[in-house]
Amino acid sequence: MNMKVHFCKSAERRAPSRPVGKSNFPFPRRFLPFILVVVSSLVLASCSKPDSDDKAAGAVEKPEANAKPGVTLDAETQARLGLQTETPLPAQWRPVMQATGRVADPMAFLAAATDYETARRTAAASQAELERTQKLAAQENASPRMLEAAQVAAARDALAVQAAQAKFAADWGRQLASNTNLAALAEQLQSGDLSYARLFLPVGSFPDPLPETATLDIFSDETNTFAAELVDNLNIDPATQTQTLLFSVKQKLTPGLAVGARLAISGEPVIGVLVPASAIVRHQGTGWVYVQTETNQFVRAEVPLDRSMAGGWFVSENLSATNRIVVTGAAAVLSAELSGSGFNTGQRD
Numbered sequence: 001m002n003m004k005v006h007f008c009k010s011a012e013r014r015a016p017s018r019p020v021g022k023s024n025f026p027f028p029r030r031f032l033p034f035i036l037v038v039v040s041s042l043v044l045a046s047c048s049k050p051d052s053d054d055k056a057a058g059a060v061e062k063p064e065a066n067a068k069p070g071v072t073l074d075a076e077t078q079a080r081l082g083l084q085t086e087t088p089l090p091a092q093w094r095p096v097m098q099a100t101g102r103v104a105d106p107m108a109f110l111a112a113a114t115d116y117e118t119a120r121r122t123a124a125a126s127q128a129e130l131e132r133t134q135k136l137a138a139q140e141n142a143s144p145r146m147l148e149a150a151q152v153a154a155a156r157d158a159l160a161v162q163a164a165q166a167k168f169a170a171d172w173g174r175q176l177a178s179n180t181n182l183a184a185l186a187e188q189l190q191s192g193d194l195s196y197a198r199l200f201l202p203v204g205s206f207p208d209p210l211p212e213t214a215t216l217d218i219f220s221d222e223t224n225t226f227a228a229e230l231v232d233n234l235n236i237d238p239a240t241q242t243q244t245l246l247f248s249v250k251q252k253l254t255p256g257l258a259v260g261a262r263l264a265i266s267g268e269p270v271i272g273v274l275v276p277a278s279a280i281v282r283h284q285g286t287g288w289v290y291v292q293t294e295t296n297q298f299v300r301a302e303v304p305l306d307r308s309m310a311g312g313w314f315v316s317e318n319l320s321a322t323n324r325i326v327v328t329g330a331a332a333v334l335s336a337e338l339s340g341s342g343f344n345t346g347q348r349d
Helices: 002-014 029-065 075-081 106-138 144-172 182-191 330-339
Strands: 084-086 089-093 096-103 195-202 213-218 221-237 242-249 258-264 270-276 281-283 286-294 297-303 312-315 325-328
Touching: 075 330, 096 213, 106 144, 106 182, 106 195, 144 221, 195 221, 195 258, 213 242, 281 330, 286 330, 297 330, 325 330
Parallel strands: none
Antiparallel strands: 084 325, 089 270, 096 195, 096 258, 195 242, 213 221, 213 258, 221 242, 270 312, 281 286, 286 297, 286 325
């Protein structure tokens, strides 16, 4: 017990004495700013490590950022899909006025022509009978009563042919009403060598002068176009307040078929290309074509479908005659694009 106390007292005597109020910090205070700078540098260095990691991650994602737009299809896949490409043909588009109409019924023409032709022949016969009766009366071989009856019949039939002519002209135009061989036209209509189409335009919207030609297309197939020639400008319909143009087409069209028409008007032509109908794909209510930008790369380009031409569509934007577009298999390319990966290398049927 006494030894333990002695040891404690010895340790107490060996412990260095520190002045009261002095800090226990092992370095002089003048080194404190330097130490703070070193510590701050170490903290900043440790915070900068994630940035370098992010850069490394960014380097890994670089190929994805540089991915080519569109659809990549290798040669094997292109052959399997039967893709064919070609450059669109240069084309011009002249300013046009749009119109709608219907194919006329040839039976209606036949009935109107029959009535008109009957009236004309009846009037011609009455006139011939009057002239014969007048000669007989001059020779005192016809009574005054016979002469008077012939005169009444000729006058009556002349008025009848005028009425028939006016009615026919209102329905089919003055040009056809002056035709002396309506039977030949009726025969062409029945055989399918000729069709008539009525085009309707609001009053006052007719171009001046009237176009001599028009391009007709079927609403159910806009690329199926027909060249038409102006026959006549018909009367205004009081019920619909529309004015009608009658055009002829030298081929058979289904009676009553609804048609659209483009009437050429004055103005500078627009330069563009003709895109074949087979190259057009429709997606989300819009028309598209696929442009081949590289050997295995195809990019979808939007094209308006408001200018149909024979065999396709006229396009003046996003395409030129130097582009190669997919003309066979465009729907398959669209399917590949919408399907994503797994289609582009022949791994998916």
